[in-house]
Amino acid sequence: MDTKLPLIIINNVDFTYPNGTLALKKINLNVYKGESIGIMGMNGAGKTTLIRTLNGLIRPSNGNIYLGGKNIKTESIGKLSQIVGIIFQNPNHQVFSNTVEEEIKFSLKSLNLNKEEIQNRTSNILNTFNLDKYKERSPLNLSGGETKKLALASIFCRNPEILVFDEPTLGQDAKEINFFVDLINKEKDRGKTIIIVTHNIEFALEYIPRTILMAKGMIIADGPTKKILTNEFLISKSSLTLPQIRQFNLELNKIGIQCPDDINSKSEMTAFLMNYFKNKSTKVQGESN
């Protein structure tokens, strides 16, 4: 039994929008410090609504949310966003300053830091995100990928304990996704708790150890990503597709190559096939001799 207290406790949370749509139904979830979790499910399943409750952008109609053992019911959004940093899907929704540098400084102003500290943090974050060469440029003139980086930087500079990403890989090229993966790996090493809302099943399978699957405002599965994302029943319930490696596995089974169900990565599949064809050729050689 785990004796640690979870960092996030979501207890029986319901949420209904003013138009009457029940977006969250009896949500119960524990997230431990340093954990990385993925939230997946079909459009309209309640994923984004769930993450919006974490920093008080929306308040549950019923139930309670605890951060570090403290009920967030009476906490302001300003205070909660110091602990929970949410990076939204569309980076264009937040850029407005004259320069990239000012955009970062805007995020730091509410933290009551002195001028020197603000300048230091701004320089460091621009450097980390390779944005220093654009610091005098208008954020409105950046490319899509750079604007996304700026949106990430403007939350990372606040150093929140919990980082929440809404569709971080959407519209990103391979280089940008690799940059993002490096970034979250570094944050994981620093003990940060990471929550990623994504539809990218291959990304989840490779980088996220625990997955929460949602449908119609409810959590329908919670467990190891490899186990959940290879379960055909759960995948069809959530309007997702099986990972390519699992589809390949099923195709092999169809043509008579009995592939074990627990193969979920390219390296495992390569090892299995190498072994399979090695055995097969040994057998053929034996028969011809």
Add this chain to the structure above:
Amino acid sequence: MSLELLNAFRFQKKNTLVHNLDPRAKLLFSLIYSIAALLFTEIVPLLLIFLTLIPLILLGRMTKEWIKSVRGLSFLILLIIIFNTFFLSLSYAIAMILRICIMITAFSIFFLTVHPNELALSLISMKVPYPYAFSFSLAFRFVPTIAMEAQNILDAQQSRGYEMQQKGLINQIKNLFPLLVPLIVCSIKRAFNVAEALESRAFGSTNDRSFYYTIKYTFKDWLFTIYLLIFLAVVIYVRIQFNFMPELLHFALPV
């Protein structure tokens, strides 16, 4: 903070007498009620005009949305009370609040009951060129999208420590920039995207076009129009003869 107020001007499909009226009749209704509201600065006539709107709200089953639109004006109402009471009188302040309520209610009834397609059709029937009528109805159709976008922008800014409430008028105005700049930029980008999508579907390639839906002025629309014209005539008459009207219409608060 929520931008729910804009939903009070969003079309809602219902099968009521008000919804089924021709959009041209409803446009005439909004204009006549706005003119009527502008003709008076006294409490009683404005209150009477306002009372004539209540049956329409009830018939159109839109009480909830109407209350939302008036509630959204609470800040403006407060400002009107403060400024007018200090510089003029409380009676004048109440009259101005009634005037704004009448105008907002009239246009709220129009927007809540007219579908954007019907709006374009009614403008075309009034000989407005199609590209202009289409642009107008498109702008009208995008109100809920912009409201949703404004809410997303507010959420994104609040997630990095932005706070709506600031001390002092100048700070409050400055504080609108983090919301307005992204909203304007996103709206302009969307406008370009829509224009490109329309052009790629040959928008404006021919002057003669057919319409899948048509609108027709029926008997009930004529009846409503006659009522509106009589109402306007009565209101104008009362305005002209106001000095000879019963004392009750001249009622003002003692302060």
